[in-house]
Amino acid sequence: MENRVTELFNIKYPIVQAGMVWNSGWRLASAASNAGILGVLGAGSMYPEVLREHIIKCKKATQNPFAVNVPMLYPDIDKLMAIIVEEGVKIVFTSAGNPKTWTKWLQDKGIKVVHVVSSVKFALKAQEAGVDAIVAEGFEAGGHNGRDETTTLTLIPMVKEKVEIPIIAAGGIATGNAMLATMILGADGVQIGSRFVASVESSAHQKFKQAVVDVxxxxxxxxxxxxxxxxxxxxxxxxxxxxxxxxxxxxxxxxxxxxxxxxxxxxxxxxxxxxxxxxxxxAGLIHDIKPVEEIVAEIISDFQKAKQLAVSL
Known part of the structure; x- marks a missing residue:
């Protein structure tokens, strides 16, 4: 399943496991990377030395690429970025801030940069800043979000109309058919968060995982x-x-x-x-807690079935 996203990150499937605070530790990120997608550590809930520990453990647990998500509204960003460089992480997702702040600095050190946006306006700003790709996130998403309540269904084609860099769709995606739908609308890949919260490897509390299943x-x-x-x-x-x-x-x-x-x-x-x-x-479509490997296999299987059905229509 090769395209611009798989080539950019050197992964098997064009899927990114979102870097979510308190959910995305080294166990989840390494399991995601081992399953053929891009695992992402959520640095937003980590002090600098905690991030270093998770990066070191992730490197030991997987030979495949993984990334770190850094929300720029949190303190100690300079320390987090320094650790990312020192530990040899090659992909960084930035969010909640101006992409110009860190993009060139990271790229000069051989790091690919992806920025999370919630509108066409900010997608264009990210492209102007020189990022390698963007995550275009609709307001269906969990966690911190856009103010305009633009849905993924409308955001992706509007962003696709204006930008040339790879687009990763996010927000309301947990299944293979949703993945196919966003890619038909113009995305090169997808970022999935909520489905991986309800995984065995997620660092979330078991009570929270069950609460997600109960939603x-x-x-x-x-x-x-x-x-x-x-x-x-x-x-x-x-x-x-x-x-x-x-x-x-x-x-x-x-x-x-x-x-x-x-x-x-x-x-x-x-x-x-x-x-x-x-x-x-x-979350209303998430009904169980599974290992990451099974979740990814299910998404890819459903994607292929949906693709075959679309061709036959």
Whole structure:
């Protein structure tokens, strides 16, 4: 299954396992890479030396390429980038910031750079910054998200119309037929997050994994746009947020309610009531917790079947 994404990353299948905070440690990233896709470490939930530890363990667990995702809104970015270079990581995904900040610096050191965007405007800015590829993410996605609520179905063809670099579709993708659909719309590959949260190798707490499996349609919502849009499972913390909105809160009011470590509390420590439970809308289609190898095999099998069906229509 060779195309611009498989060639860019030297992988078997054009699939990226998203670098998600508190979910994407070395076990998940190495398992993904061993399954023929691009595994990604989520540096957003790691102190610099913790990231180094995960990179070292990932290198020992796989001989295949893997990447690090670095959300630029977090502190110690310079330290994280230095460790990435020192440990010989060859692919970096940047997000939540200006792609011009680090792209050339990384590329000068032989590192491929991919930037995550949620609009045509930012896709063009990323291309102008010289990134090697972009992840175009619709608002169905979990975690931090775009403010405009543009769906993947509309975002991908609009981005395809304007940019020339490889496009990786994200948001609402967990199956092979969804992968095919986005590629027909113009994507060169896909990034999948939520499905890999509910994997054996995910570093998420078992209670959070089960909560993802239990999600039904309508159980998630995009909120906290003033701080940084995030899609959450509707739990007690989410209810507190909605009650606060009824009082026309200031940004500081929202920050006080959010506090610190809320995402860790929910996804990593398993507090399903008071934690911030980030997941995509597609969780309503996730019904079990499986090893990464089985998830990838199922996605590829479904992709091939959907492709054959499309040809026969």
């Amino acid at each position: 039904k349609e309508g159980d998630t919502q995009l909120t906290l746009k003033e701080l940084g849009p995030v899609r959450l499972i509707k739990n007690d913390f989410y209810t507190q947020v909605q009650e606060l909105y009824k009082m026309s809160p200031t940004i500081n009011d929202l920050k006080v309610l959010l506090g610190k470590g809320r995402a860790k509390k929910g996804m990593f420590e398993g507090d399903l009531d008071g934690g911030e439970l980030e997941i995509g809308q597609i």
